[in-house]
Amino acid sequence: MTTGISLVRENAASMAPPRSLWVPFPLGRPLGVANDPDFQHRVIAAALELFNSNHGPVLEDFPDDAPIQQTESALACPVTFIKSATTATSWQDRLGRELNTLKPWHDLGKRRRNGRTLTGVSNSSIDEIIQRLAEYLDTATLPSAELAWFKHATEDAKTYYLEALTAQPDEQDPDNLHKIFWTQTLLADALIMLAEQLSSTIGLEQFARILVPRRALDMRANFSAAD
């Protein structure tokens, strides 16, 4: 028998699994709050409680939202991104410089997390990833021959940046975090440029959609409009 968590109530209602607890938390956070064992235990207890139901399918709603996180986190960004001020001309140079500003912060964050990092899915170092991404842009070529590596490498690079931006142990609002990444970093510019090139290549349109979230394009549009 099964019980479990659902993040999208409508999906659970349509498929009707035997027991499901809908939680009003953001995608990516099914237990609600990081490093909050008490809150996580409340969510688990509510889902386990469904084993006491005599009839199914049963879909219950968790009653509480996750506690609201600090909104001033954007001000705690440890890095000043200077993409518009740089005089370097190649992507290799520009992305390399940006990576160097992040390295101390990534190291700090990794130490804070007791050595834990989510990077490494591509089996390439961050230096190699940035170098190869820049190479594609500098030579106006596409990674058509290594799409699997490319996808994992872009996720590794994004993860590296987000882990650096969260080097300090304060609560980070994920929306602020992603807004900083997608509107202020050269890596975001690079990924969007590559995604645009891939999306206009026959057979690679779908692949382009798993590089950059649509929400990121909205963030950049809103950021430009407010600039």
Add this chain to the structure above:
Amino acid sequence: MVRLADLPDYEREHLLAKNMPPLGPAAWVASEKPLAELRIALVTTAGLHFRNDPAFKFADATFRPISNHENADDLIMSHSSVNFDRSGFAEDVNLVYPIDRFKELESQGVIGSLANVHYSFMGAGLMPEDYQHSASQLAGMLKKDRVDAVFLTPV
């Protein structure tokens, strides 16, 4: 919050497109044991695996084993979707895969025991029926591990 009314139109439509009819036949099994006697396995669709395991492909119906005895902090994620935030998982593996919480429940006697092996799928890019073979295979392995109940977490 994943309340559809709070999301932009394109995200709402994307998520609603995942509504599917029940697979059927109805699979209701009433609990025959108290919670304190249940042996429980965790199954997630978050695309988790250990660093040396093969990463998930863009659309991939296979699953990865996660030993109950290995350090879950060594898990990484190769989910193909870009539509959710991973920074919380970077902070705390339990936010997605609540293994430490379940170990606490086991030591407190709230649940009976934990399976020797838990599992991760990568939920993206495929229809529910595409997972049928893997799900059947997994069910057999759970039976062999004497698992009474599965706790499912999405991402």
